[in-house]
Amino acid sequence: MSSTDFFDQINKAIQSKKPFVLFSKPEKRSIKAYIQTSTDTNIINDYSESGFVFAPFDSEKDSYYIPLETSTVLEVEQTEFELATETSLIDSIDSTYNHSNFVSKAIKEINLSPLEKVVLSRVFKFNLQGSNPLETFKKLAQNYPSAFTYCWFHPETGYWLGASPESLLKLDGKSLSTMALAGTQIFKSSEEVEWDSKNIEEHAFVTDYLLEVLSDYLDSIKISEPQTFKAGELLHLQTLITGRLKPTHQSLKQLLQSMHPTPAVCGSPREAALEFINSNEPYDREFYAGFFGELNIPMESTFRNSKRNIENRAYQTVQKSTHLAVNLRCMQLKNTLAILYSGGGITKDSDPLTECLETENKIQTIKKVL
Numbered sequence: 001m002s003s004t005d006f007f008d009q010i011n012k013a014i015q016s017k018k019p020f021v022l023f024s025k026p027e028k029r030s031i032k033a034y035i036q037t038s039t040d041t042n043i044i045n046d047y048s049e050s051g052f053v054f055a056p057f058d059s060e061k062d063s064y065y066i067p068l069e070t071s072t073v074l075e076v077e078q079t080e081f082e083l084a085t086e087t088s089l090i091d092s093i094d095s096t097y098n099h100s101n102f103v104s105k106a107i108k109e110i111n112l113s114p115l116e117k118v119v120l121s122r123v124f125k126f127n128l129q130g131s132n133p134l135e136t137f138k139k140l141a142q143n144y145p146s147a148f149t150y151c152w153f154h155p156e157t158g159y160w161l162g163a164s165p166e167s168l169l170k171l172d173g174k175s176l177s178t179m180a181l182a183g184t185q186i187f188k189s190s191e192e193v194e195w196d197s198k199n200i201e202e203h204a205f206v207t208d209y210l211l212e213v214l215s216d217y218l219d220s221i222k223i224s225e226p227q228t229f230k231a232g233e234l235l236h237l238q239t240l241i242t243g244r245l246k247p248t249h250q251s252l253k254q255l256l257q258s259m260h261p262t263p264a265v266c267g268s269p270r271e272a273a274l275e276f277i278n279s280n281e282p283y284d285r286e287f288y289a290g291f292f293g294e295l296n297i298p299m300e301s302t303f304r305n306s307k308r309n310i311e312n313r314a315y316q317t318v319q320k321s322t323h324l325a326v327n328l329r330c331m332q333l334k335n336t337l338a339i340l341y342s343g344g345g346i347t348k349d350s351d352p353l354t355e356c357l358e359t360e361n362k363i364q365t366i367k368k369v370l
Contacts, residue, residue, distance in 0.1 A: 006076040007134060009035060014153070019066050021052045022134075023150040023293075024078065024141040025323065026167075031141060033074040034066045041156055042067055047253040050296040053324070054152050054160070057261060057285040064154055068297065078141060090338070090370055093125035099359065100352035102280065109276060110348050117205045118267035118276050120355070121343030123283060124363050128336040128370060133159050136333075139369035144232060148325035150292060160287055162330030163365055165231035168260065168291045171252070172299065173319040174245045176218060180207040181229065182264045182345055183237035184358055193228045193235060198349040200226075203237040205263040205345075209270075210241055213258045217250065218243030232329075232365045252296075252322070265289035265326060265343070286332070288341035293324035329365040340366050 010033060013020040019036040034052045036042075044053060044063040051071065055063035099122050106118050137151035140163045147163040166181040183199030203226060214221060221243040229238035249255070266289075267273025299319040332339040342359040 003076050006074055017155055019154040021152045022137050026146050029078050030075050034071040036066050036071050053295045054292045055290045056287050057289040090126040090128055099356050103352040103355045106346045115272045116268045117345055117347050118273045119265050119343050119345050122359055124340040126338045128338055131336045136369055159333035164325040164328045166326040166328055168324040168326050171322040177242045180210055180239040181236050182206045185235050187233050187235050202345040202347055205268045207239045209263050217255050219246050220244055287327055290327045291324045292327055295322050296320045331366045
């Protein structure tokens with residue numbers, strides 16, 4: 001399929017207001033699309049569904065998905081399309097609250113309560129002179145090949161786009177991998193990077209939490225040493241975790257409920273952090289810091305003889321793959337209004353002005369493609 005045909009199909013979906021998603025997985029040189037054949041709204045029930053899921057930060061709210069069985073699935077090589085040369089001019093809309101004061105309040109709470117870490121977020125709003133979600137997505141996919149990039153549309157949610165550096169989980173058959181990604185600094189040079197105690201502690205909260213949760217679900221857990229991971233112009237601390245699902249493992253829904261939201265987007269202890277966020281953050285995160293990705297997609301088919309089959313015919317065992325990313329470095333498009341989301345982990349050692357600067361640096365991933 002040519003890129004022209006590919007994006008013609010997407011434009012038809014836009015005109016008919018059918019749910020669709022475009023996405024490119026890390027280090028893949030192709031773009032895939034799911035275009036729903038109807039305008040129906042599909043809500044996740046128990047995560048046995050198959051398709052592309054878009055889940056909010058608040059796990060009590062509905063998660064939407066585009067079903068594989070009622071979608072047209074397309075794929076095109078990235079090298080086959082060209083980017084538009086023109087860009088939209090933007091005017092910023094000032095934030096409605098002082099983030100540094102918010103951070104100071106969180107530090108005070110950490111020093112006076114069992115709360116150890118809380119992730120505080122903020123929004124940046126920009127008026128665009130023009131808005132073309134498809135062109136914005138193309139720029140994201142080509143500028144950030146190591147990220148999970150996407151453009152999601154649904155009549156119930158509108159447009160969301162992003163370039164996430166963080167995998168929530170990859171599940172291929174029984175093999176699971178995930179990552180702890182926390183701690184941030186600006187990339188300055190290729191020289192050896194040093195991490196201060198605040199970032200090391202922040203990263204440890206996430207790693208320890210994931211290891212504790214996954215011990216109930218996985219055998220043969222392996223963990224890498226923390227390493228520096230470059231995402232755009234930012235550096236993060238990353239620890240990779242792998243294992244195999246236990247024969248007695250519970251459902252994928254239970255596993256996701258245990259993992260999400262992790263301390264990387266919420267805090268520690270989780271319930272205390274959620275209470276602080278819900279009581280103090282002055283807006284609804286909606287799908288920011290939720291997760292998205294392919295859910296229960298058939299992998300290679302295998303055949304084997306069944307002794308129980310009296311005709312001794314081969315039958316098919318289909319293994320499934322799930323790849324979910326945390327919805328970071330993202331924005332919501334409402335006509336020509338772009339709402340960019342950014343956050344950072346606050347601990348007892350945080351500095352309010354430094355934390356404000358970190359949130360401003362994080363939005364550059366999206367802002368630079370507008």
